[in-house]
Amino acid sequence: MSRPVVRAAGGVLWRGDPEAPEVAVIHRPQYDDWSLPKGKAKRGEHLLLTALREVAEETGGHGVLGPHLTTTRYRVVSRGRLADKMVTYWSVAWSEGSFEPSLEVDEMRWMPVAQARHTVTKRSDVTVLRAFERAPRGTRPLVLLRHGATTSQSGKRHRKRQALSRTGREQASALVPLLHTLGAERLLSADVPACTDTLRPFGRAVGVQIQVDSRLDRDSFPEHEKDLAADLRRGGTDETLVVCSSRQVIAELVASLGLGSTVRPPHDRSVRKGGWWLLHLRDGSVSSYERHDPAA
Numbered sequence: 040m041s042r043p044v045v046r047a048a049g050g051v052l053w054r055g056d057p058e059a060p061e062v063a064v065i066h067r068p069q070y071d072d073w074s075l076p077k078g079k080a081k082r083g084e085h086l087l088l089t090a091l092r093e094v095a096e097e098t099g100g101h102g103v104l105g106p107h108l109t110t111t112r113y114r115v116v117s118r119g120r121l122a123d124k125m126v127t128y129w130s131v132a133w134s135e136g137s138f139e140p141s142l143e144v145d146e147m148r149w150m151p152v153a154q155a156r157h158t159v160t161k162r163s164d165v166t167v168l169r170a171f172e173r174a175p176r177g178t179r180p181l182v183l184l185r186h187g188a189t190t191s192q193s194g195k196r197h198r199k200r201q202a203l204s205r206t207g208r209e210q211a212s213a214l215v216p217l218l219h220t221l222g223a224e225r226l227l228s229a230d231v232p233a234c235t236d237t238l239r240p241f242g243r244a245v246g247v248q249i250q251v252d253s254r255l256d257r258d259s260f261p262e263h264e265k266d267l268a269a270d271l272r273r274g275g276t277d278e279t280l281v282v283c284s285s286r287q288v289i290a291e292l293v294a295s296l297g298l299g300s301t302v303r304p305p306h307d308r309s310v311r312k313g314g315w316w317l318l319h320l321r322d323g324s325v326s327s328y329e330r331h332d333p334a335a
Contacts, residue, residue: 048090049077050131057176072160105130178319210313213334229255
């Protein structure tokens with residue numbers, strides 16, 4: 040019989056010079072240990088949201104999500120049963136906030152990464168910190184989103200008017216807190232209802248207009264692929280852009296954006312309807328790729 044899995048997430052909260060950052064390490068009186076902020080996911084909560092929520096709750100720090108670092112695995116006892124705990128970590132750049140002691144966390148210290156590696160109690164946290172040392176910092180997120188699930192009609196004749204199904208509408212609504220967490224500021228969509236409807240709930244929630252770009256349409260994309268990829272690489276350094284299109288266009292964009300980057304694009308670039316790729320760029324070059332399943 041397989042063991043239950045406890046899903047959790049956390050972050051390496053950092054500040055200062057990206058080349059020589061300080062990271063936050065917390066003390067938990069219940070265990071009398073020094074660790075990185077982390078915690079269990081709430082029911083139905085996306086792990087990206089879990090990571091930022093736990094960082095904020097345990098350190099008082101609100102930050103900007105950076106690249107995925109690693110996932111640690113170990114055994115715990117949950118509800119009287121042996122379980123596998125999986126904790127996924129991201130880099131989080133501190134932006135504001137202040138620490139307040141609590142029953143769960145009574146002390147927080149900022150320190151260089153090398154010192155943190157010798158301070159944390161668990162070896163798994165050392166693994167996370169080593170992943171943080173290798174990860175790029177000072178990056179800009181770019182979301183490449185495949186439109187949500189659609190009605191059963193298919194084919195070129197129906198593509199321009201294909202609507203989201205009930206599942207697709209649920210996926211679009213579930214994207215709102217995630218895109219807000221990522222600081223989305225620009226919404227770029229193919230000229231098809233399934234794409235604009237996938238972005239519309241977030242656009243309405245935060246008052247951002249959807250920009251329709253015909254270069255993202257499946258039929259015209261091959262002609263404009265290079266120019267479009269160049270435009271996306273040149274995006275503002277602090278601007279988070281969300282691009283929504285079809286399966287084929289998103290897969291090709293992942294590949295073309297990665298040309299010339301030190302990190303090669305993944306071989307399998309597929310993504311489910313309502314799912315998305317999260318790329319992190321620095322100086323116009325892709326430094327990491329993350330594939331995320333639909334939020335609902």
